Amino acid sequence: MIKAVIFDLDGLLINSEPIWKRVEIDVFSRHGMPVTEEDLMQSVGLRIDEVIMYWAQYFNVEVERDEIQAEVLSKMQEAIIKEGLANKMPGVDEVCAYLQDEQIPMAVASSSHLALIQTAVEVLGLKKYIRVIYSAEFESHGKPHPGVFLAAADYLRVDPLQCLVLEDSVNGMIAAKAARMACIVVPAKDEMDRPEWGLADGVIPSLEGLMELVENLEQ
Structure with a gap:
């Protein structure tokens, strides 16, 4: 039985992946890492510090990681405040209202920095629903x-086996299954047919189709 739901953030609650790509291409290119949008698909779901070092190694350049990270996060903070609400994903409000009515606690657990997650949750109008906000920046990996x-499950005081994770990335799905949690993925349209999704407990094109799947998982 599902007793808690844990949301990813980027690409699931907010269509922020294009914003991340725009910012990363701009900042990285000025630091000797001329990435493309296609390149950045390889680092989706990683923490920003990991993304920076991944591409620094790829392009064989020495970089000031903390400086680049601060620049990226500053630009992302500005962009989320300006563009976040217009980029809320379909079905978010309906899903959160449904889970609240069912008295199922919710968390957001993301690779983004805590300040960005908090800003996004506030801008999207989801603060009233979300009990726990947690960032992978506080984890060793x-x-x-x-x-x-x-x-996130520990903060919710719910057994991982009774948690459902909602994700949009392969790395996130693997993390959820490694935590022994159920996982439903909501991929981008051009990634719906990826064979990796076979590991998930369900695949839906939008959060608008979530309620029926949750009910089936509870049976």
């Missing part, structure tokens, strides 16, 4: 390590 989800 980001996704696909399960730590971020296990910590």
